[in-house]
Amino acid sequence: MDNIPLSFQLGALIGLLALSAIFSMSETAMMAANRFRLRHLAQNGHRGARKAIALLDQTDKMLGVILLGNNLVNTAAATLVSVIALQMFGEEKWALGASTLIITFAILVFSEITPKIIGATYADRMSVIIAYLLTPLLRLCYPVVWFVNLFAAALLRIMGLSLHPNDDTNRLSPEELRSLVLESSNVIPKKHQAILNSLFDLNEITVEHMMTPRSSIEILDLDQEWMAAKQQLLTSHHSRLPVCHGSLDHLLGILPVRRLLSALSEADFNETALLEQLQPPYYIPAGTAVFSQLSFFQENRQRIGFVVDEYGDILGLLTLEDIIEEIVGDFTTTTPGVDTDLTWNEDGSVVIDGTRQIRDINRMLGLDFPLDGPKTLNGLILEHFQDIPEADVGLKLNDIAVEILQTRDRSIVTARIYRPRPTEMPASLYKAPPP
Template identity: 40%
Template sequence: MSDIPTGGLLTILFSLIFFSAFFSGSETALMMLNRYRLKHLAESGHLGAQRAQTLLETPERLIGLILLGNNFVNIMASALATLVALRIGGEPAIAISTGLLTLIVLIYAEVIPKTFAALHPELIAFPAAHVYTVLLKLAWPIVWLINRITYLHLRLLGITNKDAANNALNSEELRTVVNEAGAMLPQENRNMLIGVLDLDKITAEDIMIPRNEISGIDLSDNIDEITEFLRGTHFTRILVFDGSIDNIVGFIHTRRCMQMMMRDELTKENLRAHIKQPYYVPEGTSLNRLMNNFQRDRRKNGLVVDEYGDVQGLVTFANLIEEIIGEFTTDPTTSISDVSRQNDGSYLVNGSANLRDLVRTMHWNLPTDGPKTINGLIIEHLESIPEPNTSLLLAGYPIEILQTEDNMVKVLRIQPDLYRN
């Protein structure tokens, strides 16, 4: 070292600081890589991503290599700085050089490169992966020895590889990833993904058509009334019952009925001959399980029953799809027949309107973890059947009861524009 001029020593010193910055920044960049994006790029044939993925499969080797290199260049830089200080100012300059080197390393070899790497990890990590792949082969014996010593000490502390964290995402973490996707994923696609993740949380009871809204063929009616009903229906499969909905016979396809009508063969006997047995669904069945059951049994609809076997409503495959992709129409006032917008900005709402439909389509922040209809929500809130002209503030929304009938709220007015957080 004594034969090297001071200018040469300074050049080597600044080169070592540069290498220290490389080790520090590349370490941060590699650890900040998005593992799922990295896997996608690697499978797409990106060489830098493939090498980075290989290095990260054994992070203890990579960290050992980086720390080996970083500590080596930092110690060498400290020794050179001391030598240069002795040449320039003697022993009193050593303290000054130590403080100055500490400041330079902290700013230019630690803070700046690590901050830049954290903001742009792929820009640093992929080129660095090529360098580390070569360095790991060259320094393999030393890295192996360091790792063996490290494992020995960790084992004495009771720490093994089995304690490593699992990088798999649960449903809630995946929901956060989807919500944070921002502009990278259109809002409609985010809503669909969230809908899929929610299938395990939502039950058949949450999306069913209530029994008081179910229509179908009543075999106790005369054939003319049945014919008139068939001409006005828009359903593909029709519920058939005898006398009341508590006496279910089954379902029949509308196409079969139309064929019998065209051949003038529509009779109750012929209707019974083409009826399929009903499919019953417990009200607490999750939508994920319900969808699997529909696919397995090749069903398009089912009758939701409570713990006593009483029919509570009807759930269809279309209801399931709407939970994922949303309503089939984009205009909220037309996609929910129970909602009517008024000129003053308020909405008239049918008391039997499903709360989940209102929240999903109208974007109202109403609680959905209790009653299934807005009538039930109001009654639960008041703990009584309200009289007409009763006003209340529910979840921050001013609501006015306009009409009650049969111990339930029939029509109400809601003014969402007055909502306050």
């Protein structure tokens, strides 16, 4: 070493620090790279991405060659600094101590922290470049890496760990995927983001959450006078009507109203002709997941079904349009005069029909009524009171003030909901539930 010029030794030291920085940056960039983005690039023919994916598929060997090179370079740099210190200051103890501190500081700043920050910040960009360097280096050092990994694998087995776990650690759970969609607002339009978010809910909600309740279903009762039935067909705003005798307990089938518009004006059109046009009803078990029902509609070539309980009683009506609107938002034409939107009034309250679905109320008003029980506002209030309340009575549901405005028979017709803040329900209206 004495014959080697000092300038050459200093240049070699700088080169070793640079190599150490490359290894440190490689380790961080490869481990922090977005594997889904790399796979997308690889599928589109990006060679660097393909090499990066191949390296990440054998993480143990990739880390082995990186750490092998990094430790060799750092050890060589520390040794070279000691040689330089001895050459410049002799065997002075303070010189050796100072050289150790200097090389530690240099490795920490220039070869560890700074390159790792760069690798973490530009991981996706750097990984596809670094893969070109690591791939041939791994082939060259494969015997050494394989030998070192034998001891690492043995140590992992002693600790009860596996070098290659069976579960796919790169697979995202539905909740993780939902979070990824919500955090991608800068690249995914809000409308598309809302659609994707709605798709995640389809497996978590059942048909009971989306069905039109039985009390709100318009039926064609054949027990009424024939002229009244014809007039109902002419003025109905629905393309399909359930036909029955008396009530849905005696359901006959589904009538495609639009097909009969031309026949209604004919004098010989009668009940027999109407019955010939009926389609058999399609029944849906209560508790069926909405996403599963969407598939069932497709498989059975159906667009409308009746939700039934375990006893076969009809609970409500679900259509294909209901599911589609749950995904993409409202788009069908509603009955004239019926407002489906909910917005807060100037006084911080809103009047809501008792049959309104709780999910709709939560979504439109930003509230958090519980969804694991009754499906409508009427059912939620009745469950809270465990009785039929009177009008002008108030209560709090999840700290949300609700005032009952109108009741009829065994149900609540309308209620007023107060915005949680800053408006609160008058204390004189509040009535605690029975013990």
